[in-house]
Amino acid sequence: QGKDLWFSSKDTISKKYDHRFKDIFQEIFDAEYKEAFGKAGLEYFYTLIDDAVARVIRSRGGYIWACKNYDGDVMSDMISTAFGSLAMMTSVLVSPEGNYEYEAAHGTVTRHYYKWLKGESTSTNPVATIFAWTGALRKRGELDEIPELVEFAEGLEAACIRTIEGGKMTGDLVGLWSGDVPAQKLDSRAFLEAIRDEMEAAA
Structure with a gap:
């Protein structure tokens, strides 16, 4: 063919x-x-x-x-990609026994990793990974009755959202941007630092 x-x-x-x-x-x-x-x-x-x-x-x-x-995992990957970026999707798996797993979409950053190994700058979106961690930390905080941990997880998620809404984002989101402020394409480290700054500003 x-x-x-x-x-x-x-x-x-x-x-x-x-x-x-x-x-x-x-x-x-x-x-x-x-x-x-x-x-x-x-x-x-x-x-x-x-x-x-x-x-x-x-x-x-x-x-x-x-x-x-x-x-089903692949179908959810397709939906998230069609609506923007696979790197924005986190899956939550719950077993019949009530066990939880928080998982970031994975497999799409291999090419970025090889670029990084060569010393090249990448603009890899970490939001799905961050939200997988915050979801797990929030659940741990709920189970162990640690409100500070729940508050930290929620604060980190909010900082991610504020950073992107403020026009600071990775390359996969720039082409999708329709906000009021101009989009700034940041490399991986600069994006994480921008999220950190948002958290510190809200503290």
């Missing part, structure tokens, strides 16, 4: 099982299809399903997506 081929799974969760699928696909591609793909100017690559979702939403199509592990 003359289309690029993507393969995605979630080998961050089923590390050995899903990673074996990745290896099998790569072995078959290298042995049987790599040369033909090259001649046709086509690309095959593997990526985490979270990253594939972010690419899919922003793409114009024209590829074949071999998709493993397409579940």
